[in-house]
Amino acid sequence: MTAVGETLGRRPGSPPRAGAAKSLGLTDRRARTLVQIGLGVAALVAMVIAGTMLAPAAELTDLTARRQPPSLAHPFGTDWLGRDMLARTLVGLRLSLAVGTLAASVSAVVALLLAAAAGALGRRVDAGVSWLVDLFLAVPHLVLLILIAFAAGRGAAGVIIAVAVTHWPSLTRLLRGEARRVAASDYVAASQRLGRSGWWVARRHLLRHLVPQFTVGLVLLFPHAILHEAALSFLGLGLSPHAPAIGIILSDAMRYLSAGAWWLAVLPGVALLAVVKAVDMVGENLRALLDPRSVHE
């Protein structure tokens, strides 16, 4: 129990050193948080750059090197057209990240607008927004995705619209809940009594509380968006069949499973998992920085 006392070189019971230091500066735990965010972001950036550079290589078919297992030349092996799987995977991941980014930004704008409208424009608008959120969350997410992908006529536009349009409800509900809590607080009531306008309260109080939640909620939106895009493409309702999307790569790989080409299915999946985990790691650590009390280290 007295571990921490010792490590700080203070014999228990002795008077603390002159003016015990207020804050102990960069600490091991917070250092780890920063390192993890750095690592996560660096990994994602490196992946995007690699994906861009390798884009042409992903299309190179080499019929002499068909279905080769992972080797130094082709770390992820090659597919039935002799294309290098690592290149295709990286390009696919870049595409997934792009879809994720688009989905996150659309959701961000929609969520902010609706949450603000719900907060500022009175009870009826608030009830309307809350009902709209319930409506979107009433249908299972993947079913809604399929419906919208079908409505938008399959292909890249379809999946992007589907993913983009179905991720704002959870973020809106989070922001609206927080906005209502802040609006009902005594300190906002005090501000009003001090003659501050609604806009002033929104800018100085609401924003200060919503930004951390919004940032973390937004970053944690990426994994969902990426996985859903991959799922739609896998089911054949997403990107066009020849696009190097992870979903397509994995659904093609299914055909060759019985022939033993396990690497076509396993390795791209691992890469996608790594990307999603990197984004998730960045999100969780951002939360630790922005809202320490909500994190149980």
Add this chain to the structure above:
Amino acid sequence: MAVGLLAGRAGRLALLLVGVAVACFALMELSPVDPIDAYVGAEVTRIGPEQRALIAERFGLDEPPLVRFGLWAGRLLRGDLGTSTIYNAPVIGVIAQRFVASLALLATAWALSGLLGFGLGILAAVKRGSPVDRAIRWWAYTLASAPTFWVALLLLTTFSVTLGWTPVCCATPVGIDPADATLWQRLHHLLLPAATLSLVGIAPITLHTREQAIEILRSDFVTFARAQGEHGRGLVRHRLLRNVAVPALLLQFASLSELFGGAVLAEAVFNYPGLGQSTVQAGLRGDVPLLLGIALFTTLFVFAGNTLGDVVHGIVDPRVGSLHRGARP
């Protein structure tokens, strides 16, 4: 008091279904895919204009959108969801039969992931900071980041293709009439899809339960229990379990939406003839009546889950229950 609540809830359900019906119908209208082409499918090149007119007339596809919505809604209210173009059978029949097939998969995964997730979450919280906690958390985070269909592929590759222990696809052995399949054969075919859905379902439940359990372990009443000498297993059994179970139950009933999404993917990989698979087929081949039927049915399914969750919550949590029973201190 309870009747009022039921009426309120039925009202909300009706409003929700109307909303979903209108939204989904509008979505179908937006689709550039010509319903006739989708219906005919590959042989579309070989049918002449008169046949197209015949098909349009039979399925009422040539009316203006608002009229068609009126017709569709009218039939809907009379319980007629129209005919599925890909199965050429009433949509209600298709959904009912397919849902029963999916139910086995959904139920096992729902129960399994609920129990295992709850147990692992509590274990991780009680042993917070230990290697056990770190391992469980790392495992849950990894699974939460893994695409469901890829996990299915992984299981398929290892157990069916490489080891050959489990069938490669379908709900009953290929080549024999599904009616004759024995229970063991059905369970054997259910193994991998259910395993996939459970594995993926465990991750979020574990993380949520762990979060909730840590919150409880920090609470005042656990401090007082520990001051009375409570510790270890006794603390878990007497103070922790119920306080974590109540919110966990609510979450469990609210997870049906995510669960059904998982089923769609698992059924696609294992070619399991459930409602999930037919949702995908309907999306791929533009079976509008079936898609609309599934959208409405799954909304009902999710709403029923949430309602059941609230009812159970009212029973299990005295603070909520007392509101209904009107108990006053």
Add this chain to the structure above:
Amino acid sequence: MSLLSVEGFSLSFVQYETGLRRRRLEVITDLDLEVDAGELVAVVGSSGSGKSLLAHAILGVLPSNAAEGGRIAYDGAPLDAARRTALRGREIALIPQSVTFLDPLARVGAQAQRAADLVGVTDPAGAARTAFRRLDLGHSVADRYPHELSGGMARRVLTATATIGIPRLVLADEPTPGLHPAVVTETLGGLRLMADRGAAVMLITHDLLRAVEVADRIAVFYAGTTVEVAPAAAFTGDGAALRHPYTRALWQALPQHGFTPLPGAQPPPTDLPPGCLFTDRCPLVVPECRQARPAARQVDQSLVRCIRA
């Protein structure tokens, strides 16, 4: 030898801030206190100054990021983790402050029965019923949930549940806030009764007047340490019999004793001054006060931590 003796006790926490800052909170520094069987000692200090943590430390139910220092002895022997586990609930009892210390999802009767079970009584249900009757709580109260209890009722349920094992050391944490004056008198009377029957009772409160009414000795808690432990009798008149300047200022600030406020505020736990903690507000301050922490020494019947007492 007193039943409970606390020597040079210190308690600090490490908390994480938004962004990178981590800060150390020295909530208790160099605290000395003794409580004897048959005696009621009050620990008086402003609320939120860390007093309750002293009770939690004695019982060993502190959160994981707490760091303890100094020595606590019970019945002559050091109170280490093993003895704490053995004595918790049986010989040492905590009467917590509010209804949030009761399990919201369990009936209060069942919780009392579980406490009796932990003490090891043969008939836990019977023991719980007797404890409730002792605090004249009707048997229907046992079936209620915590949120269905009034303030006074919750107070009595907490006391009954905590003292089922007829403890030798009772730690009562802030029992008075939010209660009707009559209920406060009744609650403090109950504690007095336990002391008179031979238990050592520590009453932790911010209410100096109520403490003086019921305690044998009063330990005045300031910025994490007890600056003076004086007999209740010393708290009379204009406080001349009180040795430490802070205690005197506390007494004279009461509405009934002149209502004269002493300027300044307590130093924050993150930034404690090196010497005596009261230097920046003390009317008697001299340069030596800033050099080192004054040791506690006996002056008349009071134990005072001040070189000029």
Add this chain to the structure above:
Amino acid sequence: MLEARDLRFRYRRDDPWVVDGVDLCVEPGEVVGLRGPSGRGKTTVARLLAGYLAPDRGRVLVDGAPLVRGGQPVQLVSQHPELAVDPRWRLAEILAEAGPVDADLLDALSIARGWLDRYPHELSGGELQRVTVARALLSGATYVVADEVSAMLDPITQAQIWHVLLDRVRRGGIGLVAICHDDPLLDVVAGRVVDLSAPVRVAARS
């Protein structure tokens, strides 16, 4: 004059009245005490007077005009300061919201300048309460409603806060409504006392 006429209030329609016909008035330069056992609606009266809640029946008037939602010369200081300040603001911002900082007032309330760049959770209840009192006074309010402001505080902090409030009543001419269950304190600070447990009349005290 801040006046409450036959105030009635309850949280839900079928609940008994929490505030059952309270009349009270306070002039600038005067301290009116409000006494009553806990749970008799003292805090609700405080929130009605300060415009945090709207009465179901009866009215709150400031110099004859009804209290409106926006800025009002009536400020509330509540028992729980940690709820009345934005946890994500530094203390300097909290004070700045009320008006330009008045150094004498901060010294009188012993608010150390070092606290101003800290967050609310880094301060104790007593320290935070000084800040909320400073905020109420900096706003130039003509009336202050003090609801159990020193119930949880040590006697010295309590004496400091009340001395500043009483000083502002005498010098600054503000009207103060002092709500508390601690009779000795009420006897010292209040000119006249309204007793909530007594029947509905202004209990004038000498």
